[in-house]
Amino acid sequence: MTEPGTTAIFGSYVLTERDGEQVVLRDHWVLTEGRRIAAFTTTRPQADIVLDQPGRFVLPGLMNLHNHCFSEAVARTHSEDGAGRKNNASIVYTVLLPLTKRGIEILSPQERLAVARLGILQLLKGGATTVMEPFRNGIPEMFDAALDMGLRFYGAPYLFSTADAKADASGQVTYAGDDGAVDLAAWNALHARWEGADHGRIRMAMSPHATDTCAPDLLRTAAARARELGVPITTHLAQSPGEVATIGQRYDGRTPAEYLDWLGVLGPDLLAAHCINSTGDDLRLMAARGSTVLNCPRVFARAGTTASYAHFASHGVRTVIGTDGYNMDLLGEVNAAAMISKVTAGQADVATAPELIGAVTRDAAAAIGREDLGAIRIGATADLTVVDLNHPHLQPLFEPRRALVWLANRANIDGVMVDGRLLLHNGALLAGDEHAITAAGAAAIQRIWDLPEARAAFAG
Numbered sequence: 457m458t459e460p461g462t463t464a465i466f467g468s469y470v471l472t473e474r475d476g477e478q479v480v481l482r483d484h485w486v487l488t489e490g491r492r493i494a495a496f497t498t499t500r501p502q503a504d505i506v507l508d509q510p511g512r513f514v515l516p517g518l519m520n521l522h523n524h525c526f527s528e529a530v531a532r533t534h535s536e537d538g539a540g541r542k543n544n545a546s547i548v549y550t551v552l553l554p555l556t557k558r559g560i561e562i563l564s565p566q567e568r569l570a571v572a573r574l575g576i577l578q579l580l581k582g583g584a585t586t587v588m589e590p591f592r593n594g595i596p597e598m599f600d601a602a603l604d605m606g607l608r609f610y611g612a613p614y615l616f617s618t619a620d621a622k623a624d625a626s627g628q629v630t631y632a633g634d635d636g637a638v639d640l641a642a643w644n645a646l647h648a649r650w651e652g653a654d655h656g657r658i659r660m661a662m663s664p665h666a667t668d669t670c671a672p673d674l675l676r677t678a679a680a681r682a683r684e685l686g687v688p689i690t691t692h693l694a695q696s697p698g699e700v701a702t703i704g705q706r707y708d709g710r711t712p713a714e715y716l717d718w719l720g721v722l723g724p725d726l727l728a729a730h731c732i733n734s735t736g737d738d739l740r741l742m743a744a745r746g747s748t749v750l751n752c753p754r755v756f757a758r759a760g761t762t763a764s765y766a767h768f769a770s771h772g773v774r775t776v777i778g779t780d781g782y783n784m785d786l787l788g789e790v791n792a793a794a795m796i797s798k799v800t801a802g803q804a805d806v807a808t809a810p811e812l813i814g815a816v817t818r819d820a821a822a823a824i825g826r827e828d829l830g831a832i833r834i835g836a837t838a839d840l841t842v843v844d845l846n847h848p849h850l851q852p853l854f855e856p857r858r859a860l861v862w863l864a865n866r867a868n869i870d871g872v873m874v875d876g877r878l879l880l881h882n883g884a885l886l887a888g889d890e891h892a893i894t895a896a897g898a899a900a901i902q903r904i905w906d907l908p909e910a911r912a913a914f915a916g
Contacts, residue, residue: 457606457654460876463488464503465842467514469856470496471813472832478810480856486514488838491655491876495834505878511846512870513856515813516831517585517608517839518786519820521778522690522729522750525575525598526568526591527552528781529901530559534914536758548696551913559904560594567900572601574897577890578784580607580880583869585839586820586829588612588727588778590663590690593642599650603658605888606879608839610824612663612690613646615639615678617671636674640681647685657875659687661727666692667712668699672719679721688824689721690750693728700733713738722747727823729778732756732763739771748823749773751815752780753792765815766797766806776820777812785866786816787843794861809861842871844883 465488470481487495487503495501500508535547560568572595579587588610591598595613602609617636647660662682664670670678670691682689694700694712703712713734716722724746731739731749742749749768756763768775779789790812797807821830828837843860845853847868853859872880879886885893904910 457604457877460488460490460838461504462490462494462502463505463838463873463876463878464501464507465512465514465840465871465873466500466508466510467512467842468510468845469513470832471513471515471817471857472496473818478814478857486832486840488840488873488876491838493832493834493836493838496832507842507871507881509844509870511844513843513845513860514832515841515843515860516817516836517829517872517874518583518816518841519586519776519830520579520582520584520784520786520816521586521588521610521727521776521820521823522752523575523579523587523589523779523784524591524781525579525589526559526571526595526781527556528755529571529575529897530555530904530910532782534905538759539914555904555907555910555913556592558907558909559901560592562903562907563900565597567896567903568595569597569601570893570896570900572598573605573888573893575781575784576601576605576607577885577888577893580605580872580885581869581883582779582784582786582788582866583841583843583872584784584786585841585872585874586610588661588688588690588824590614590661590665590729593639596646599646599653599658603653606657606874606877608657608874610659610661610688611646611650612661613639613643614663614665615643615674616665616669617674636671636677640674640677644681647687651685651687655875660685661688661690664689664691666695666699667715668702675716675719675721679719683725688727689723689725690727690729691716691721693731694733694738695730697733711735711738713741717741717745725825727776729780730756730763731768732761736771739768739773743772743774747773749775750778751775751793752778752782752789753796754789755780755782757792757796758782762796762800764797764800765793765812766801766803769807769811774819774823776815776823787860787868788865790816790861791865809855809857812861813857838873838876840871840873841869842873843868844870
């Protein structure tokens with residue numbers, strides 16, 4: 457990609473910080489020079505690119521730290537309304553893992569790239585500048601797509617002790633194989649190829665898949681390797697009752713969080729997805745270790761399960777918000793986090809708009825140790841999300857943060873900048889044909905849907 461120049465963006469509202477607290481400035485310009493934020497000022501600066509449309513809310517780049525472009529595309533519009541669920545159980549082992557494995561086998565590299573590009577297009581149009589993306593080994597094209605399309609990307613290829621997890625008609629999961637060494641070797645090869653590409657825009661994360669698919673030796677080895685290299689660790693934790701039961705049976709009654717703590721994996725560098733079957737003691741333990749909960753409320757809401765941001769946060773554990781690949785509208789996900797939190801708590805004053813905006817900016821940046829992200833300040837990395845507040849459904853407007861959380865959605869995303877490069881403007885991708893990207897990605901997924909085993913999986 458070309459090197460970024462200078463850009464000046466006018467914000468009727470600009471979200472900054474003062475003494476660690478959010479401050480909304482009125483009628484300010486944000487100036488970026490190269491990959492950094494150079495100034496914010498009330499006077500119009502000189503720049504190569506000048507964006508001066510009124511009614512814009514300029515935010516630190518929104519961060520989505522848990523997403524699955526490939527696997528959730530396979531399930532999309534098949535798994536809502538209870539479809540495809542056996543005994544109303546999780547679709548992870550009956551649909552997502554087996555069908556993504558088969559998809560990798562049958563799709564060409566170009567088709568896998570098409571799926572990756574479609575996912576990244578959806579992420580950008582959903583307002584995200586940074587994404588952490590766990591995915592199966594065998595989709596290295598995720599890195600190629602992110603590099604080409606400009607997204608800040610933390611690729612997290614899975615490690616499994618048992619990549620052949622299968623569920624029978626009762627929902628009981630059985631396991632076969634031991635692929636941990638193979639997966640770690642593949643991870644190391646990808647790290648050597650991709651870590652730090654494009655001035656550090658492309659990074660790696662260590663991603664042992666889940667507590668019930670990774671044995672103790674693999675988890676210890678993966679965590680040690682991640683800490684040796686200084687990369688984040690992400691995993692799925694307590695995402696189903698079956699996982700909790702499995703870990704308890706295998707490891708002397710331990711919960712999944714206790715299992716990870718026993719292994720020395722819980723720590724400030726661990727980002728644990730979902731945690732919906734964690735106890736209060738589990739969450740307090742995670743808070744004590746400095747770990748982060750990745751809250752993805754909508755993917756569970758579609759199955760009638762609550763995943764409340766306020767519940768996790770009330771135990772003192774850092775909680776951020778991701779889309780889990782389902783409907784990659786980060787503003788919509790934040791709205792769901794607000795709604796579900798207030799309904800489940802029975803309180804209007806939990807999960808406030810400033811808290812939730814912080815969860816996808818400042819708190820998310822802290823979770824991955826990036827002091828240069830998550831805030832608009834001089835010298836910070838020039839990642840910005842710009843929202844158009846002029847739409848009729850956002851007017852009249854008094855408090856822009858409340859409007860953002862309660863009334864806005866991805867249709868209001870006006871601009872996305874990563875590393876000083878403007879990737880999206882007026883809601884449209886600047887470098888690429890959206891229609892062609894969408895058609896190619898959808899056609900590749902259709903090939904998976906046409907498989908006999910896919911039709912059988914979704915018929916349940």
